[in-house]
Amino acid sequence: MSTPLYYSPELLRQAQSGDPEAQKNLALCYGDGNGIARDNLEAANWCRKAADQNFPDAQFLLGHLYMEGIGVGKNSTAAANWFRKAAVRGHVPSQNMLGKLYGDGDGVPQDAREAVKWFKLAAESGDDAAMVNLACNYLEGKGDAVPKDVKEAAKWFRKAADLGNVIAQEGMAYCHSLGIGVPQDSREFQKYFAKARGLETSPSQGRGCLIMLLFIPAMLFCASKFISSLG
Template sequence: MFDGTNAELGDFAASANLDNDQFAQLVQSDPAAAARILQRAAEHGDAIAQALFAQLLLDGNGVMRDREMAWHWFQLAAHTGHVMAMNMLGRCCEFGWGRAIDIELAAVWYRRAADHGLDWGMYNLAHLHVSGSGVAMDRSLAYALYRRAADLGHAKSMGIVGRYHEQGWEVPADANAAFDWYRKSAHGGDFRGQCSYASLLAQRGQIEDAVYWLRLAVQTAIPSFAIKLAETLAVSAQAEFRKIALEIRQCHTGHAVMAADLEQALHTAA
């Protein structure tokens, strides 16, 4: 689904005479049925349904994957003012979903979403300003966008704002501010924020708390991030961190952790 679309589901659920939980459950248990309901409403001009149906088409969830048709429905929804659809058009342009890659057009749609107050639009536009893709490279503007999104409760942006404060990018280095932003990001559910928070907790000697957040992060981290995390934890002086590294390896390689490996991780200093 969209990034952060529980509210979107809820809005459409009301129009479909279902409550939030019922429609969300329908999407999970019978996405094909949900897709049929959404398609009918989309064809009758419901912008929320158009955007949600587009996401199902993009993902191939309950329907045959069709990124060109996803683009079509996102466009219809965006042009009638659906803010998340604007953001998703930006994603389609940036990654070539259903159309040719066009970073400059992606920036246009992200900016429109951001100007309408959408945190994800701010976050995605900020990313482009960091890299200078399709827009001028401007890390100061990127920080301002991340900060706006963070102030709206966007967990990923909170973690990046924390990084700015930790590294002294565009703002004075401030370890306490970094700690606070990482904590907010971690509690907001972002796996990168959780790892950054765990790192600062470990630096403060709060190993048990750090282990808790690392384990939580691993549950939602993308594989490439988890594997890199395992490489870092594997050489830690903390036995519990090395144990987590082995567990990640087991999860992402499918190989069982041997008792001897676990014993070594727990008792052999890095």
């Protein structure tokens, strides 16, 4: 767990001297009210100073400020522009966010192919949220832009599940319960379902099909989550 940032005269001095990391950290202090009165306008001001110096963490943060309208006017086009600036510099969370904006058509034209391109870049860098987004796109398919590929969907769900992503663990339970992209396997279903629910052990291995019937509502919940996440 990272140590919370707190305002200090030294931090202010560093930010005023032009240090982009200090400017971003000062923005966080103002945004969270850590050691100084909360001031969203000042948060956005210092964040922009760092973003204008091509500091990817600040560009990502400024993108979120525009998405939420915090200290700036809400503007998804501006948000997409800042996410793109960071994404092309290899900032992985920005790549995932840009993919989501393309998938939703929010601030940029809706483009499933572009969405998958950015999700894949982030996923290949180890971002578990991007892995889930990529898996969801392959699970449903987006016409010619993104052909349906349930084996790819299961592959990315598994990678994210192994990193502890709960939605991905539910995804693997769903896939194994119905044999989507992987063999239908009640034991694997139970294993991933237990992980997703934070259980120490899987449900009894001896109940076979009965336990799967009991979990059908949860499986349907998983499916609805995937569909809603795709917009």
